[in-house]
Amino acid sequence: MTVLADDPTSAAVLAAMPCYPIPLHGRSPGLDALRVARAGQGVAVGHDGVMLILRRPWLALDVRVAPPIAAYLPYGSVGEPKADLRCGFIPRVYLMxxxxxxxxxxxxxxxxxxxWNEKTGEFAVNFPVIEDATPSRLVYRIPTLPPDWHMVCDIHSHGRGSAYFSATDDADDAHATKIALVFGRLDHPDRPAMASRLCDSGMVLPLPRSPFSGGADAA
Structure with a gap:
């Protein structure tokens, strides 16, 4: 087996984020194992581009991160992108x-x-400790979760203002894997505004639809 790095730290980093060339015929056991793993991440390289494969207990994400490489590669296809909620859609009562x-x-x-609890399958709402709140500013503590619990949605409001992601939100979301939601126009009970995105590995991705059951397309 080829040693990818002789430095122990570099070897550990590469093991945590491996790269898999897609075989033109047959299957890749390493990539197959990653796709069904409880948690992990890696990069798949094919003739049609580069795909980030990420698995969390609550999320299965395959997202293209680079277009096809110009040089000829004797590789297969990376396949189609996907973003599946392993935890299932969140019951709408929690949104309410x-x-x-x-x-x-x-x-x-x-x-x-x-x-979300991966052992029991139950959802819960956690309202964090607020250190400072005004109509235009919010400082709060991110909760420390017990074993088996995972953060699925990080949600905050803009009160009566519009729903958008600020530069502060961009910095907070840069190193997290989560669904981020912002609600505004909350003084309009029947028509609050919502902004949404999926955050992962420094990327922010659009949500094709609301993560809540009974929802329509995401805002």
């Missing part, structure tokens, strides 16, 4: 609970997390 909490906090901003 979060929005009620946000409206009660008006005119100030507020925050909530939706978490």
């Amino acid at each position: 609970s979060v929005l009620d909490h946000f409206r009660a906090a008006l005119p100030n901003e507020a925050a909530a997390f939706i978490v």
